[in-house]
Amino acid sequence: VVQGTIPFKHFAFHSFDKDTEESAELRNNPSLEELADKLEVLNAIGKVLGYRPQEIELARAKKAEERGGFDARRYLEATD
Numbered sequence: 438v439v440q441g442t443i444p445f446k447h448f449a450f451h452s453f454d455k456d457t458e459e460s461a462e463l464r465n466n467p468s469l470e471e472l473a474d475k476l477e478v479l480n481a482i483g484k485v486l487g488y489r490p491q492e493i494e495l496a497r498a499k500k501a502e503e504r505g506g507f508d509a510r511r512y513l514e515a516t517d
Contacts, residue, residue, distance in 0.1 A: 452481055452482045460475065462475075
């Protein structure tokens with residue numbers, strides 16, 4: 438394993454790439470471990486953008502209440 442440190446100014450950019458990688462891994466292996474990896478990357482992106490995990494969860498819950506969530510397996514096909 439080779440590790441390095443990403444300069445802060447580049448961290449958000451690399452985090453989005455890592456999110457894409459973790460999404461592919463989760464799609465190929467839908468496991469708790471891969472889901473945890475995905476969540477870790479999303480929380481890191483949120484931190485770079487200045488949000489705490491609790492703030493993100495509150496925003497998610499509010500949107501789900503106002504617009505519905507994925508529990509019903511519905512998704513938005515188009516907007517006017």
